[in-house]
Amino acid sequence: xxxxxxxxxxxxxxxxxxxxxEYSDVIYRFCLYKTSNKNVALDLTQDTFLRLxxxxxxxxxxxxxxxxxxxxxxxxxxxxxxxxxxVSLDALEEDGFExxxxxxxxxxxxxxxxxxxxxxxxxxxxxxxLYMRFVEDxxxxxxxxxxxxxxxxxxxxxNRGKKKLHELFA
Amino acid sequence: xxxxxxxxxxxxxLLKGVRLTEAEKSAMLSNIYxxxxxxxxxxxxxxxxxxxxxxxDRVMVALASFVLILTGGGYAAAxxxxxxPLYGIKVNVLEPLALGLTFDETxxxxxxxxxxxxxxxxxxxxxxxxxxxxxxEEESYHAAERNVTELEASAIYDNSGVNIEVEAxxxxxxxxxxxxxxxxxxxMKGVLTPSPxxxxxxxxxxxxxxxxxxTGQIEGIVAESLDEIEEDxxxxxxxVEKEIKEKIEDVTNPITESLxx
Numbered sequence: 001x002x003x004x005x006x007x008x009x010x011x012x013x014x015x016x017x018x019x020x021x022e023y024s025d026v027i028y029r030f031c032l033y034k035t036s037n038k039n040v041a042l043d044l045t046q047d048t049f050l051r052l053x054x055x056x057x058x059x060x061x062x063x064x065x066x067x068x069x070x071x072x073x074x075x076x077x078x079x080x081x082x083x084x085x086x087v088s089l090d091a092l093e094e095d096g097f098e099x100x101x102x103x104x105x106x107x108x109x110x111x112x113x114x115x116x117x118x119x120x121x122x123x124x125x126x127x128x129x130l131y132m133r134f135v136e137d138x139x140x141x142x143x144x145x146x147x148x149x150x151x152x153x154x155x156x157x158x159n160r161g162k163k164k165l166h167e168l169f170a
Numbered sequence: 171x172x173x174x175x176x177x178x179x180x181x182x183x184l185l186k187g188v189r190l191t192e193a194e195k196s197a198m199l200s201n202i203y204x205x206x207x208x209x210x211x212x213x214x215x216x217x218x219x220x221x222x223x224x225x226x227d228r229v230m231v232a233l234a235s236f237v238l239i240l241t242g243g244g245y246a247a248a249x250x251x252x253x254x255p256l257y258g259i260k261v262n263v264l265e266p267l268a269l270g271l272t273f274d275e276t277x278x279x280x281x282x283x284x285x286x287x288x289x290x291x292x293x294x295x296x297x298x299x300x301x302x303x304x305x306x307e308e309e310s311y312h313a314a315e316r317n318v319t320e321l322e323a324s325a326i327y328d329n330s331g332v333n334i335e336v337e338a339x340x341x342x343x344x345x346x347x348x349x350x351x352x353x354x355x356x357x358m359k360g361v362l363t364p365s366p367x368x369x370x371x372x373x374x375x376x377x378x379x380x381x382x383x384x385t386g387q388i389e390g391i392v393a394e395s396l397d398e399i400e401e402d403x404x405x406x407x408x409x410v411e412k413e414i415k416e417k418i419e420d421v422t423n424p425i426t427e428s429l430x431x
Contacts, residue, residue, distance in 0.1 A: 020199065025189045032188060045190070046198045050205055051335060057207045058287045059294060060338045071334035079276055108184060115181035118173045134182045169175045 012056055019065050020049055026136060027073050033131065034077045036112055044080060048073045067146050118168055126161035133158055251292050252313070253306030261313040269320075282321050286339045289314040293346040304348075311351035314343060318353055 027048050031041035051072050055062065062068045115135075119127050128147065132138040140158065144151040173181075190198075247256035247264060265285055272278045293310060296302040321336055336355070344352045 024195060028190050029185060029188050033185060042194060046201055049198065050202045053202050054207055055335060055338055058290050060342045068334050075333055079279065083276055111181040111184045114173050114177060115185060118178055135185050
């Protein structure tokens with residue numbers, strides 16, 4: 001897991017920036033989908049890559065960067081919701097916080113809410129698989145690799161999830 | 171709100187097009203690079219090492235200074251490594267104090283992860299100095315084990331009971347230390363059961379069983395159908411033969427009679 005040779009900071013930066021270039025949009029979309037708030041999504045995306053940068057600086061060798069980055073983002077989203085539960089909407093409004101002002105374009109947000117509303121109605125197991133399939137256009141193997149589960153299981157979940165979605169459409 | 175398939179696809183397409191702007195990306199990278207990464211512990215006592223731990227809040231820095239005065243050796247303790255006489259002060263007094271003075275839950279969790287990463291860098295420094303021995307390994311292990319226990323007590327794990335950042339640090343830590351001192355999380359120890367993977371395996375097995383049962387049923391239905399078809403064919407064959415025989419007799423009998431046979 002850990003390399004014995006000293007960390008080359010230039011090499012580290014190049015690797016980090018190539019990961020950032022490849023996955024920053026993906027993670028931003030994921031955070032926006034999960035939070036429906038542009039500013040929060042920007043913060044969570046930045047935090048995700050900050051943690052990645054910190055880990056890389058400790059010498060940790062990241063074998064599956066996509067899986068690793070997704071997992072950090074997922075943990076941060078969970079953290080965000082746990083933290084935001086403590087702050088009521090009333091308290092935020094009293095402080096002059098306008099939820100809509102921080103949201104992205106209204107058309108995008110309403111479409112996003114529609115999409116999330118339908119996917120989140122499904123059981124937990126199907127949600128991320130369907131999101132990755134329909135929004136990120138990821139293949140079965142890629143989803144399996146990202147989630148760290150078998151391709152067979154992903155395949156089953158996609159098929160069952162699709163059926164359940166069609167039941168919702170009906 | 172009810173959604174139809176067309177609307178669903180439209181929403182998915184719209185989200186697919188969402189991207190960060192170049193300005194947002196540059197700002198992010200700049201912020202990330204400006205964030206100070208915890209420095210490797212140094213044997214030369216540095217006041218910045220200690221103060222950086224407490225930079226979260228001015229009050230914390232003030233309290234930390236108070237502790238420094240009280241302990242007297244706080245400076246040196248902050249930069250100490252496992253095996254050093256002041257290491258105990260660092261991990262048993264300074265770090266728990268800093269943690270106790272962090273009130274924001276997210277910052278607390280981040281600090282706990284940082285502490286575990288600090289254990290890794292301490293070991294890396296010892297290895298570089300070739301100054302690692304059984305006593306220092308044991309001291310590091312006790313500190314790291316407490317960090318893991320504290321991490322497990324906090325709610326930073328996802329629904330599958332995993333925090334990949336913690337796991338990566340533990341794996342790196344274990345690669346640096348002798349086997350008896352390897353760290354293990356509850357998931358690794360198997361205390362948390364059934365793990366999500368096991369559940370998934372069970373689900374997969376269930377799917378396979380359903381598939382096998384269905385295959386058996388289908389085979390049975392096909393076999394029954396084939397038997398029925400075979401019987402039908404036999405019956406039809408005998409009926410047709412019978413009818414042909416009768417027709418032949420219908421034709422041949424009058425001829426035979428007319429010829430006087």
